[in-house]
Amino acid sequence: MINNVMKTFLLSLLLVMASLTAYAQSSIGIMNPQEVLAELPETQAVEQQLQQFVAERQADFETRYTTWVQDVTTFQESVAEGVLTPQAQEQEEQRLTQLQVELESLEQQFQADLQNRRAQLLNPILERMNLAMEQVAQDQNLSLVINKATAAGDPIIYFASNNAIDITEAVVAQMNSSNETSNEGQNE
DSSP, X not given: OHHHHHHHHHHHHHHHHHHXXXXXXOOEEEEOHHHHHHHOXXXXXXXXXXXXXXXXXXXXXXXXXXXXXXXXXHHHHHHHHTOSOHHHHHHHHHHHHHHHHHHHHHHHHHHHHXXXXXHHHHHHHHHHHXXXXXXXXXXXXXXXXXXXXXXXXXXXXXXXXXXXXXOHHHHHHHHHHHHHHHHHHHHO
């Protein structure tokens, strides 16, 4: 019985030592995804497309808004002059209120469309960044990669010892080299 207890104890001790050794040998990489995105030419192209998207939608919205403001001003002048019947005044108020609701709805839809468009344009880049990060982590035998910032760009508080490796530049280089390789394949 003592022999079984001793074997169990030694086996447990061996497992603990093995896991501590594995943990001590694991290395951690850190990466700043915002910095990676900032260094990629594709991100600049996405930003230009989004600016164009905003400009197109904003022009339409401003035209509708200006028309609504003019209609409201004309209505207020007509009310002040007393040229509208109570029924016509009520109908015009309802029409202007409906236009205001439509403008608010249009603005909300624009914000949703902008978010969807941003995601549509950025997702392929983010997928490539993830693949590049995985490749760099594999090449450098990293067991864990931690982002330096959230998706919104807010910093993450973390501790990195000396064996933590910043792989941000390596990920940018990997993405640029994979992009050049895919461009060469398309040109042939």
